Amino acid sequence: MKVAQGLNFTETFYWDMNDQTRAFTKRFNEKYKKNPPTMVQAGVYSSLIHYFKALEALGGNPHDGRAVVAKMKEMPTDDPLFGKGSVRADGRKIHPAYLFEVKKPQDSKYPWDYYNLIATIPANEAFIPLEKSVCPMLKKT
Numbered sequence: 001m002k003v004a005q006g007l008n009f010t011e012t013f014y015w016d017m018n019d020q021t022r023a024f025t026k027r028f029n030e031k032y033k034k035n036p037p038t039m040v041q042a043g044v045y046s047s048l049i050h051y052f053k054a055l056e057a058l059g060g061n062p063h064d065g066r067a068v069v070a071k072m073k074e075m076p077t078d079d080p081l082f083g084k085g086s087v088r089a090d091g092r093k094i095h096p097a098y099l100f101e102v103k104k105p106q107d108s109k110y111p112w113d114y115y116n117l118i119a120t121i122p123a124n125e126a127f128i129p130l131e132k133s134v135c136p137m138l139k140k141t
Contacts, residue, residue, distance in 0.1 A: 004102040012097045012126075013039040013081060014115055020080030036112050042081045047093070049079045085123055090135035097126035 015025040015036035024045070028037045037045075054071040055062055062068060069091075077085040077093065085095030100115040108114060130138075 002105050005104045007102045008099060008118065009102075010097050010099055010121070011039055011115075012095065013037075013042040014098065014100065014117075015042075016113060016115070017098075017117070024081055043093075046077070046079045046081050050075070050077050050087070088130050088133075090130060090133045090138050092127055092133070092135075094123045094127055096123050097121040 013021070015021055021042075024042070025036050028041070050072055051068070054068050054075060057075065058064075058067060058071055073087045073089065073091075075087075077087060077095070082093075082095040085093060087093055097120075098117055099119040099121065101118050103114055103116055107116075
């Protein structure tokens with residue numbers, strides 16, 4: 001951490017962000033007994049929560065993948081790890097992102113306490129705009 005101190009970077013998930021992310025991390029570590037979950041691991045959890053909500057809204061039938069994806073895009077997202085958001089037409093999950101700074105070692109209060117939150121980037125500014133997406137699944141006219 002000493003080498004990285006003062007480094008600024010963006011991230012969409014930090015295990016120590018709030019009470020909900022810390023509770024998720026506690027459950028995660030009780031099961032896997034590893035390091036705190038990463039953004040990718042939290043993202044998988046979040047996407048499955050949204051998938052299950054879409055299945056429930058469709059009556060539980062997972063066999064029509066197109067209908068499930070359409071429902072996931074139609075429904076707003078809301079979970080304890082990433083908060084409120086949406087899934088755009090190009091499939092990108094939209095939610096806030098964060099600018100962090102790596103703490104000096106002496107500023108850490110407990111294990112894995114590495115970051116200071118500098119700024120929150122609103123969801124509509126955190127990702128490339130839909131009109132600039134080059135996703136081949138978008139039907140451009």
